[in-house]
Amino acid sequence: MNLEDIAKLAGVSRSTVSRVINNDPRVSDRARIRVQAVIAEHNFHPNAAARSLASRRTRVIGLVIPAIASKIFSDPWFPIVIQGCMDGCQEQDLSLMLLMESETDPHAANRLIERMLRGRQLDGVVLATSLADTTGTRLLQESDFPFVVIGRTTTIDATWVDIDNRHAAYLATQHLLSHNRRKAAMLAGPATLVSSLDRIDGFRAAASDAGIPATVHDADYDQRRAHDIAVSLLSGPDAPDAIFAASDTMAVGVIQAARRLGIEIPRSLGVMGFDDIRPDRTAALGISNIRQPAREEGRRAVDLLHARIADPAHPHQQVWLPTELIVRTSCGYHNNTEAERLDAGVERKEVAIGNLDVD
């Protein structure tokens, strides 16, 4: 069943049917109604391939997941971003294709992308995370292929959506150090991500402004590595009494380490997290952190991409999404009101008692 068949049944030409399907206003109500009836009756759906062959549009966009993110895949952030992208696609009536770099063969990714681009399978792509190394992005840019990055770009002009990681990390660190801490450490994500660098930046600036010595350690967004590094730091000489983990996952690792070593949180050690993707968990552990609108990041990225596909000549847009400092108890108790609520053991919204159940 195709346009021609529908046209015959409705007693009109193929063109008219096409116009009805594409909501072209130049159709009489009479014809439109007849055609719509036939379409509904036969549950007709136009052939996508023929459509995109003729229109040069596929209404499919890709979500490119860098190999590094495949670790992050087990991190809660990523699935939520996917969900956000799907939200956006649903709103814009687009389809979402998943493109993942192979962990083994780094070239496979570029070949895949190239095939997608030049084969015109996709109208555009969302890059799931902004990499410090933008050689991959260059290909897209030179081909004038529409793309949007989740995370700001540093070396090229592009359309992106991001949170202000530097500022957020600054505020987080400021809060972390607000209880007479002497020495700070940060467990950071991989330096290949712009977001990691920004968070490190914010941390360093805040520590410096507070006049507190600080060190940074790459824990690769891994709970276990965070745990191990924390154990090593906390049991070594001149141990830090404040640790900023660049993700909640890593913060949990720190808490596990503290427990193992019998270090009391927040009295002897302040811990700050990042993400708050699963508030139930972080709340249960009392982890103070920065809340990041992961789902909204995905949604907005798709929005921006859709706009960019519609008008590739439009200047690049940059969107900052807000974050929120969530104060719980892992950095210290902050006022009487809170302490009272805690003592009363009432249903604590964002406030948790010092009972740090390990994840």
Next chain:
Amino acid sequence: MNLEDIAKLAGVSRSTVSRVINNDPRVSDRARIRVQAVIAEHNFHPNAAARSLASRRTRVIGLVIPAIASKIFSDPWFPIVIQGCMDGCQEQDLSLMLLMESETDPHAANRLIERMLRGRQLDGVVLATSLADTTGTRLLQESDFPFVVIGRTTTIDATWVDIDNRHAAYLATQHLLSHNRRKAAMLAGPATLVSSLDRIDGFRAAASDAGIPATVHDADYDQRRAHDIAVSLLSGPDAPDAIFAASDTMAVGVIQAARRLGIEIPRSLGVMGFDDIRPDRTAALGISNIRQPAREEGRRAVDLLHARIADPAHPHQQVWLPTELIVRTSCGYHNNTEAERLDAGVERKEVAIGNLDVD
């Protein structure tokens, strides 16, 4: 740039170029080499839409995520399955499209799928989880549209890949009850999933065979709900001394509850989990559980689908993937060797017994 252009440059006809691209053996080496050179030189990639319009194949498959799974999305199982599907696609040179049911509008999903099917965007779909209610699947079946389910089907004949949830749950429960327990409870996933029902089945059978009273409670794969239910059970009269959580996430909720109530694990309470997607976490908490090959489930599903697309007439295939009982410490200490290792605080490998190789 298209086939015609390449043909001209190579001094052959369009057909020959097409043959080269599709690895048709009926091409002279001389022509093949010339064509391949031109293709490489111009970095040519055939237009996907034109290809699928002519060949009636898209080389794209869909991964259908039921609305219920959107909660599961934050559960580690799901992202890993996606990864597995991508592995499979990479091997078979397919693309993966994500189809998610809307959480709000249940009909939107069917419309989406219908559009995909009848619009011939997809060669087939993988259904991410087997639902007890198969009305959605009927549509696919009646349309003779190739599909594979992750999770066995109960009311229809279909191709699927699954683990033996019932048997695994039976063994898990058996192990859980192997330390003089008096009363068992299970925190189950939603009854809309076949896997939930199977696990409940296995649990009930094992408890019954052991002559131990047992209750089942729906905790919806949610850590918080599991925690709350566990608190209520454990602080009520006639509290259970053995709890089987149908996911590790829920097991963590139980452990949190036990901690809060000062109940010692495993002495006063045995806890059993399921999944072992993140062995680092479960190992850190000492959770005994069933290990499920999530990534492999995704990969195999794609394999099966690919085969089914190639030969739709082939009888349905059913694949059982093996699980593994992972014994840690949350159900009790099992022998001196292990107890010693634990006391010595050495790195405990996991001890696996009853290795269930089914397949």
Next chain:
DNA sequence: TTGTACGCGTTATCAG
């Protein structure tokens, strides 16, 4: 082994 010619199902252009 190679080339010709037609068909795949739409969209888009243009004349009416």
Next chain:
DNA sequence: CTGATAACGCGTACAA
């Protein structure tokens, strides 16, 4: 507002 008709880029019988 409507209907021919020409692309769109490729696969594939069929003929050579």
